[in-house]
Amino acid sequence: MGVSIPGLMLDRGGVVQERYAVVYARKKKKRLSANCVEVVDSEQAARAGADPERHRHAAVVAGPSTSSESQQLYYLVRWLD
DSSP: OOEEETTEEEOTTSSSEEEEEEEEOSSOOSEEEGGGEEEESSHHHHHHHOBGGGTEEEEEEEEEEEOTTSOEEEEEEEEOO
16 A cells, blocks of 8 residues: 555555655745656765755655656655745
């Protein structure tokens, strides 16, 4: 059984996973274009890469997932900063 996020179903099969990331976002949004997400190895790396003055925020994201418009998206699970 997966974890439900509005618009996305996380499966335990590993296709869509929660990951730590540094996200470039002027506004903190729920859906994030893949080109604005830098996946990193750990929470520590995400926090180290954050720079709020440059709109770079540490987060946990789920994805990638393909939207109905064939765009690669990540979904916000939670902000770390």
